[in-house]
Amino acid sequence: MSMILANLQALQARIGQACDRAGRSRDSVRLLAVSKTFDAEAVRQAWLAGQRAFGENYVQEGVEKVQQLQAAGLSGLEWHCIGPLQSNKTRPVAEHFDWVHTIDRFKVAQRLSEQRPAELPPLQVCVQVNVDGGPNKSGVQPEQALELAQAVAALPRLQLRGLMCIPEPAPDFASACAVFGRARALFDALNERGLALDTLSMGMSDDLEAAIASGSTLVRVGSAIFGSRHYPASA
Numbered sequence: 001m002s003m004i005l006a007n008l009q010a011l012q013a014r015i016g017q018a019c020d021r022a023g024r025s026r027d028s029v030r031l032l033a034v035s036k037t038f039d040a041e042a043v044r045q046a047w048l049a050g051q052r053a054f055g056e057n058y059v060q061e062g063v064e065k066v067q068q069l070q071a072a073g074l075s076g077l078e079w080h081c082i083g084p085l086q087s088n089k090t091r092p093v094a095e096h097f098d099w100v101h102t103i104d105r106f107k108v109a110q111r112l113s114e115q116r117p118a119e120l121p122p123l124q125v126c127v128q129v130n131v132d133g134g135p136n137k138s139g140v141q142p143e144q145a146l147e148l149a150q151a152v153a154a155l156p157r158l159q160l161r162g163l164m165c166i167p168e169p170a171p172d173f174a175s176a177c178a179v180f181g182r183a184r185a186l187f188d189a190l191n192e193r194g195l196a197l198d199t200l201s202m203g204m205s206d207d208l209e210a211a212i213a214s215g216s217t218l219v220r221v222g223s224a225i226f227g228s229r230h231y232p233a234s235a
Ligand SMILES: *Cc1c(COP(=O)(O)O)cnc(C)c1O
Pocket: 034, 036, 057, 082, 083, 166, 204, 205, 206, 220, 221, 222, 223, 224
């Protein structure tokens, strides 16, 4: 059995346990396999194990993998851009990805909408929120999330699906839940204001239990599937 298959099975069990403990159904949490810095062969191994949704941080690296795996004939792949996105790099993302999790400025959303090819379905997007005030993190401040979300939801070629956050690592389970809980509260508040959000993208290899306990609907996991990342990818 390949290491990636074994890791995916262990991870599915971990997600299942976290769902049980939170009193949630197993199918309320999706797994996004974060394949940044790993090659197309690693993605193919995960695909053979049944994984379909993959996350990439670096536009050029991601587009290369999308094209390689398309050429290899793999079907049903869903590609998520989860890295910071500059407005001069939106076009390849609009043309090759299915989702973008990191919308933190209207200008980026507007360009993605303009550049989304007409023959593709709308690009699925999340607004990134800086829930813990981390100094190095992108994302809108929570107070600005409603305004940005409403503007994004009105763009014709985007479909707003929810919120995403990447909080700083927390010292323990309870403090992780406190921070993830703020994202959940904001998600609920936006839905009360009429936005039909169904995706709360939060939780990674080290904190997915706390994220699931706090209402995450999509965990983004890299190292627990593919192993530790040894080389920096080119941006
Ligand atoms: C790299 C990355 C992940 C995955 O992190 P792991 O700790 O390897 O699970 C998740 N989300 C984002 C935004 C990332 O950049």
